Amino acid sequence: MKEYIPCLDNKDAIGRLASTEHGEKWERHCPAGKSRLCCIIPPPLGYKRPIRWPKSRDEVWYSNVPHTRLVADKGGQNWIQSQKDKFVFPGGGTQFAHGADQYLDQMAEMVPELAFGERTRVALDIGCGVASWGAYLLSRNVLTLSIAPKDVHENQIQFALERGVPAMVAVLATRRLLYPSQAFDLIHCSRCRINWTRDDGILLAEVNRIMRGGGYFAWAAQPVYKHEPSSLQAWNDMADLAKNLCWKLVAKKGYIAIWQKPVDNSCYLKRAPGTLPPLCDSNDDPDSVWYVAMKACISPLPGNGLGRNITKWPSRLSLPPERLKAVNSDALQAKPEVFRAEQRYWTAIVEGYLRGLGLKKEDIRNVMDMRAGYGGFAAALISQKVDWWVMNVVPKSGVNTLPVIYDRGLIGVAHDWCEAFDTYPRTYDLIHAAGVFMLEKNRCNAAHIILEMDRILRPGGWVLIRESRYMAAELEFLAKSVKWHTRILETESENLVESGNAFICLTNSYEQDLRTVILCGGRSSVLVL
Template identity: 65%
Template sequence: MVSMVPFATSMSELSKYRTIIGATMITLLSLSLIFYLNSPSRTIGLSALSTSSPSRNDRSFPQPSSPPPPPAVLVERTGILDNTGAMSNDFEVGEIDQSVLEDLGNINGGKTEETKSIEVKIERFKFCDESLRDYVPCLDNVEEIKKWNQSERGEKYERHCPKEGVKLDCLVPRPVGYQIPIPWPKSRDEQVWFNNVPHPRLAEDKGGQNWISIMNDKFIFPGGGTQFIHGAEQYLDQISKMVPDIKFGVHTRVALDVGCGVASFGAFLFGQNVTALSIAPKDVHENQIQFALERGVPAMLAVFATHRLLYPSQAFELIHCSRCRVNWTRDDGILLIEVNRLLRAGGYFIWAAQPVYKHEEILQEQWKEMQDLATRMCWKLLKKEGYIAIWQKPLNNSCYLNRKMETQPPLCDPSEDPDYVWHVSLKACITPLPENGFGSNILEWPARLRNPPERLQTIDMDGHISRKDLFRAESKYWNDIIDSYIRVYHWGDLQLQNVMDMRAGFGGFAAALYDLQVNCWVMNVVPVSGFNTLPVLYDRGLIGVMHDWCEPFDTYPRTYDLLHAAGLFSVEKKRCNISTIMLEMDRILRPGGRVYIRDSVVVMRELQDIANALGWVPALHDTSEGPHASLKILVCEKRL
């Protein structure tokens, strides 16, 4: 039985006991609150805040079951607090149990306990066979591709990722004689090293079409192509004269070049302040996307086939196809309907192809089919001149609603999300435009980069937070960080051109690079594990793509000069092995390239170990918040 001390004890002794017991009970109550808030039913983790649609994500990626809740903490009532929660004046205190204070000291760091930790040594990764130097895992899966060889819809060019057990577990080797890429803009205007992309076939096949040629130890790019043999700049001038409202670099900021060749169209649009994403399949035109990336042009492997491209609705102000070898009218026009989804309201589709200007019967029939489909989709033929035809997508739904009921293709069901693109099959239906004008009422460049777009309100995220406040806060956050990176890490001296932000959010990182005049382009990746911000990125005038970082990315090895990952690994480690992600990062990172990881201290030790196993040179740095902050910066270099 614990003896009790009467309340009439001397005031000094009472004060002493009150202080000790008050501190004890407040600590216990605080611990109770912590346990309560961190129970599974109350915790809102980062991944939960960053999911786009629970039903979609649950369907694609089953989440691990929640751990059992911790046992309830029982707090014995002592009378210190009354029923209203106020401090009581007539409580009694007993003798102090020293073991309780020792336990509290342990909880608060007063005593260190001996803990056992298991360290798993990560062996250094070995190099793959030389035959894998241009390996793209999800597009070079030979066993899966064989199943689609007889199909004419292009499935063999789509993603077929290796299954568990046969995934890449080695370092993709660089070509013999690889050198640091020739910097921009020389790489655009003149040349790239032959040894960096040692594939002469494209030059042999297309040299006569003014695409590309070989001179000594370099590839030379004359700036021409099949449809602009007089040069890409003259071709762009012709388009501007045909439709002056296109206004490259002002009204038209983001474009898509389909079947891009060596990307001269996109390369020269850079000079007009336009970011053109060049896409092509990994097909018989050997390594055209690899040449584009080596030149420093935004590009990735993608194909119009049976699934949505990994870009949102109303993404591009202009979509261009110059002999892109796509049959736009097949399967009830399903591929041109996908172009319509990607094209911004009032945007332009440019088709430079033989059916536009040649008079052979079969080609004239193709032109009639194309014009008929475009008319039924409410596109307006603005101009047909020589071998170029330019259509415009409508600004609203009035034409769609005034069509005859039986007109094909029909409108899609309003419940379908036109911005969700991960593993979504194509449908032969037209995505209706938002009645509120979202996506069409964007500002001109560069004002659109800095102002919150209207489609920000459509992002499926925490509704209790002001999206515009988040947008502005993210912009300021990354401007401050990039400014410090330029000063501390000398980013201005790195000769960056191809940059990837692996968890882009609203695009604050890319916008800060532009504002602070770091001359490069950024591929903004929106992970499937987070909320879908792709529409916001494109409305700002940036480019981006949806991706699952538990799978390989659709680009060639040695694509990027810099990879940036903020908060990525602390989220994705719940879904897959982070060493798999870092091995993929090594594949797409150029020799001499750098990695900047900004993440929780909890994952940094493992990331450092993996970086060493990859042969990188890692260095851990504090953030501006100091050495005791919850975040650290891991800077890695993949040395040549």
């Protein structure tokens, strides 16, 4: 139970599956009704406050993730080693035993156009191991989301998160990944044990959906460099499928092959009739992902270039992206103006958080924004030069702003807060939620949301929630029921933090068995922290 993920550990539902041939047992199967546990998940015996970033990139406490299977299975590949009361991460991987930095240098030499930290800002590492590839890309200004299933190496994502590296549990099986179309500038798979060519290339077609036009797919695997018949056949099958997807092989050296996705639809329209995978139906929405089945088809690129014409980092963080035009919202103002206004608002709010709440920057690394909007909270943290990473969550019951979040150079995921999130207990140091309870009040049980927040929050962590005034009493009661330290502060307006009062929400409670929650209410709003 100490590592319980409700929608991935539902053994009853998994046992009733008609088939597990395509990885169905690693997908979401959420408990409902009486089978849904309403309890607090305890930390393991001897749990310590995590080692802080950036030191945590290279070492974590053994007692926080007390599992040695990865050491036994992968220690010889320089993934992870055990030293006294810690696990240490030398920076290696199955295909880069000499270190991730050397491996990244090789990729940059093979394809200079990757331009890490400029053209390439957002990456995805599939089957990531302990996420060393993504961990070392951070120093190159590349934000990598590392994903892997909760499978036989079930704690790899837990190790990644304990290190302070962006990661979540996810699997390529039968459903679309919970990311929008044209999300990632670079997608990487190093010995990720995925049969890319099965079922008419359905899995690589899914990679194609989430890869930006002009983006790159890097594959490090035995078929790239081995020459026995089975490897040659696997390489030929992969090369043929990539060609059918209109990917161009731009580099192949040693054990790495790198393809580039086209920037428009001209190649798709020139393919021979009957070529597989076909183009998707015109009524298919490539950004619809919640419990949507994967499709062995190619999502055409927008004819107007939306999602493709991205400014280099860091300019893309602050410029309204073109896909903002496609966001289906009820905004009365021009959307670029709403975008800029949101950014000004969150910049002021975040400045107040950092000034007035007693948040110690060095004590926080992993952050979640439960209702991210355009990603203004995360962007404001970057502008304040705070070395935290943010998982931007876009609730399925609201406006789908995920494409905009990725176009800004941030990461995020679609989710329904009536269900559990796909991460381990004790993932986040800080959880931010603006309007989540009001949004979901007619759909979800607030107690279930609070319990889920408690599950994924680290001991001693912080919760910051902005809500309507009438929710405050209920939320305070629920917060106290899970042993959170709470404080209510009345305010006069929505501009409470912009007022400059440094003590409006001050707290310094960091006891290991407590979380910190402060409620700040006013005439029109309540801030729950």
